[in-house]
Amino acid sequence: MASSLTKDSPNSGEKTFFGHPRGLATLFMTEMWERFSYYGMRALLPLYLIAPGGLDMNAATATAIYSVYLSLVYLLAMPGGWFGDRVWGPRKTVAIAGGIIMLGHLTLALPSEATFFAGLGLVAIGSGLLKSNISTMVGHLYDGPEDPRRDGGFTIFYMGINMGAFAAPLVIGTVGENVNWHLGFALAALGMGLGVVQFLIGTRHLNERSLVVPKPLSKDERAATLRKSMIWLGVAAVFYIGTVVTGVYTLNWLLVPITIAGLVIPVMVLARIKRDKELSAAEQSKVSGYIWFFVAAAIFWMIYDQGGSTLSIFAKSSAENSVFGWDFPVSWYQSVNPVLIMALAPVFATFWLALNRRGKEPSTIVKFSSGLVLVGASFFVFLMPLTIAGDGHKAAALWLVAIYFIQTVAELTLSPVGLSVTTKMAPQKYASQMMGVWFLAVTAGDCTTGLLSLAGVGLDGTGVVALEATLAVAAGIAIFMYRGKVKQLMGDVR
Secondary structure, three states: OOOOOEEOOOOOOOEEEOOEOOHHHHHHHHHHHHHHHHHHHHHHHHHHHHOOOOOOOOHHHHHHHHHHHHHHHHHOHHHHHHHHHHOOOHHHHHHHHHHHHHHHHHHHOOOOHHHHHHHHHHHHHHHHHHHHHHHHHHHHOOOOOOOOOHHHHHHHHHHHHHHHHHHHHHHHHHHHHHOOHHHHHHHHHHHHHHHHHHHHHHHHHOOHHHHOOOOOOOHHHHHHHHHHHHHHHHHHHHHHHHHHHOOOOOOHHHHHHHHHHHHHHHHHHHHHHHHOOOOOHHHHHHHHHHHHHHHHHHHHHHHHHHHHOHHHHHHHHHEEOEEOOEEOOHHHHHHHHHHHHHHHHHHHHHHHHHHHHOOOOOOHHHHHHHHHHHHHHHHHHHHHHHHHHHOOOOEEHHHHHHHHHHHHHHHHHHHHHHHHHHHHHOOHHHOOOHHHHHHHHHHHHHHHHHHHHHOOOOOOOHHHHHHHHHHHHHHHHHHHHOHHHHHHHHOOOO
16 A cells, blocks of 8 residues: 555645545554564464474364464454453553564564463454454544545555555565574564554554543452452462373363353353343344354354465465466465455445445345355365365365455455444444454354364364355355345344
8 A cells, every 4th residue: 555645625734644534544554564463473373383393283283273363362352342442542452452462473483382372372462452442543533433534444444454464474474484483473573563663653643532441440340350350360370280280281271261262252242132131122133133143154254264274284285386387385375365355345345336226236144145155165165175185186276276265255245244234233232342242253163163173173174174165055045045034133224
C-alpha cells in the first residue's frame, strides 16, 4: 500500500490517508507489522516442530501444538477485549500487546524447548490483547456508524492484514527454513518491534477516545478480579509443579486441558446467553438461529486452519515444491491465501453488489452453506495428492495451490457473512461481546483438530480427510435444507 498522503477538502486543510483520517495510517502499519510477525512465525511453526534441526516431533504432536496455539489466540481475544474495555483502554492495551508479542518472538528465537513454549504463550496472549482492541480504534476514527468513509476505512485496514500475511512467509519463512530457524523467529520479533515503534510515534493522530477506559473497574471489582486471578494461577502452579516433581509430567498435561477448555468454554458462553431471562423472545430466537451458524463455522475452521498444519506438513514430506524446475520453501504456500484474498475480495464485493441490484444476491444462509460445501470440496481435492503420495510419488505443487484457492473462495463466501450475521443477530445486551463469540467458533474448530491429533488420529490419512470433507459438505447441505427453519429463527435478519 502506498504511503502517500493527500489533502482533505480545501476547507479542512488536514492531511489524510487516502481520504481517511491520518490515524488510519498508524493503525494500518501496526496491524501490517503485527500480521507480518504472526504469519511469519505461524508459517515456520509446524515445520520447525517436525524438523530434525528443530524439535523433531512427529506430525500428530506438531499439529496438536499448532492447533492449540491458534485456538489460544482466538480464545484470548475475549479477555483481551475485556482488558481494553475495563482496565487499560484500547490504545494502552495495543501498545502493551505489541511489546508482549515482540518479547514472545524473541523468546522463540532462543534455542531451548522450554523457552519455545513460553514464547508461544506470550505471542498468544499479546495477539489476543491486540486483536480485540485495534479494530475498535479504527472505528473511533470516524463519526459514528453512519460516516460514509467507515466501510472504506476498514477495507484499507484489512488490506494491511493481508499485505503483512503475504510478505511474512516469503521473508521469515525463507530465512527460517534456509538459514536458521531461530533467526526466522527473531525476524518476526523485529517486525513487531517496527510496528510498536511506529504505533507510538503515530499515536498523536489517533482519536482521543482510544485513551478512554469505557467501563473502568471499581476498586472492589479490581480487588475481586485480582484475587480470583491469583487463586486460579496458584491452583495451576501447584498442579503443574506437582506433576513435574512426581515425574508424571508430559506435554499432554498442558495440551489436553487447553483443548478441552477450548471446546467447553464456547458451549458455556452460548448456553449462558441462551439462558438469560432478560432477553426478549425475538432475541432468544435469534440466539437459537445463531447456534446453527456457530456450529457450522467451527466445522469450517477445523478444516480451513489445517492449511497451515496438515497441508504444510504434507508438502514438506510428500510434495514436489517447485515450479518450472525452481524450488521454493514450503512456508511459501502460506502466502497463497493472502494474495488470493487481495485479488478476489474486490471481485466478490463487486459480484455481490451486481447481484443485489438485480435482486438476485444469495441470502446469508445460502452464502454460508456454500462456504461449507466449498471447504469440504477442498479436502476432497486433497485426496488426490494423498493418493499420489501413497503410491510413492511426489505430488505436484499445483495440487496444493488448488486446495488453497478453493479454501480462499470458501473463506470469502463464509467469513464476511459470519462477521456480519454475528453483529446482526447479537442481543442488545451482548452487542459488544458477540464478536468474541464468533472467534470462539475458530477456537472450537482448532481445538477439535488438536484433540484428534492428541488422540493419535492421523489427519493426513485418506479416510480421515474424506470424513472431514463429507462432514463439511453435509453441514452445508443441512443448513440449506433447513433454511426455512433457520430463517424463521433469524426473525428480521436477512
